[in-house]
Amino acid sequence: xxxxxxxxxxxxxxxxxxxxxxxxxxxxxxxxxxxxxxxxxxxxxxxxxxxxxxxxxxxxxxxxxxxxxxxxxxxxxxxxxxxxxxxxxxxxxxxxxxxxxxxxxxxxxxxxxxxxxxxxxxxxxxxxxxxxxxxxxxxxxxxxxxxxxxxxxxxxxxxxxxxxxxxxxxxxx
Numbered sequence: 594x595x596x597x598x599x600x601x602x603x604x605x606x607x608x609x610x611x612x613x614x615x616x617x618x619x620x621x622x623x624x625x626x627x628x629x630x631x632x633x634x635x636x637x638x639x640x641x642x643x644x645x646x647x648x649x650x651x652x653x654x655x656x657x658x659x660x661x662x663x664x665x666x667x668x669x670x671x672x673x674x675x676x677x678x679x680x681x682x683x684x685x686x687x688x689x690x691x692x693x694x695x696x697x698x699x700x701x702x703x704x705x706x707x708x709x710x711x712x713x714x715x716x717x718x719x720x721x722x723x724x725x726x727x728x729x730x731x732x733x734x735x736x737x738x739x740x741x742x743x744x745x746x747x748x749x750x751x752x753x754x755x756x757x758x759x760x761x762x763x764x765x766x
Contacts, residue, residue, distance in 0.1 A: 645671050655696075655757035656719075656726070656749065658682075658739055660689060665726075665739060667752050674752065678745045684734035694719045694759045699750060703727070708736060714743070715750035719759040726753075 643651050645668045650657035652671030658680065659665070666676030682689040696719050703716035703725075713727040722737060726749045729740030739761075741749060753759075 645673065647673055648676075649762045650760040653758055654693075654760040656753055656759045658689070658759070658761040660691060660761065660763040663731075665741065665745075665749075667749065669752075675745070675748055678741065679731045680745075681729070681731045681733060681735055681740045683737035687735070687737045689724060689735075689737050689739060689761060690720050690722075691761045691763045692720070694761065696753050696755050696757045696759060698755060699753070701750060713738070715746040717750055717753050720761070726750075 643653070645652045645654060645657065645666070648654075648657045648666050648668065649659050649661075650666070650668065652668070654668050657666040657668055657676070659677070660682055662677075663680055663682070664677035665680040666678070667674040696717055698718050700716045700718075701714070703713040705711040705713055705723075707723065713725065713729070716725040716727040718725040724737050724739075726739045726741055726746060728743045728746035729735060729738070731740050731742060740746075
């Protein structure tokens with residue numbers, strides 16, 4: 594799809610922009626810079642030698658979240674580093690997504706631009722839509738984030754690094 598402008602064959606501007614965006618997205622995915630969710634861990638992922646014993650997640654996970662049982666773990670080299678600890682998740686209409694993610698960024702003193710500047714201490718962002726681990730009330734549901742006690746949120750913040758694997762499952766143990 595080209596057109597001739599001043600004696601030269603050219604693509605329409607929209608095609609050039611789309612091609613550029615596609616190239617940037619592909620480059621970001623290849624470099625691991627853009628987080629994407631894959632399917633939630635399945636029963637077969639939880640059995641056998643690839644599973645972190647005592648969790649519903651694989652040994653490759655660095656953080657594990659069990660939505661069905663309101664718990665979370667830190668995992669290092671396939672072994673539990675911390676957990677299970679109590680956690681709360683998204684309410685109806687704002688559910689915490691299940692899947693396999695990567696830590697995208699962290700902010701110790703984050704405030705939510707979406708929810709009236711609400712504090713999100715020790716925020717570790719891992720899923721699209723601003724989903725993060727952070728300090729909060731573990732007795733109430735969130736707007737999608739994984740809330741942890743202050744001590745646990747601080748531990749998750751200090752332990753997790755950008756690029757670490759986070760698995761969120763809704764499969765009862």
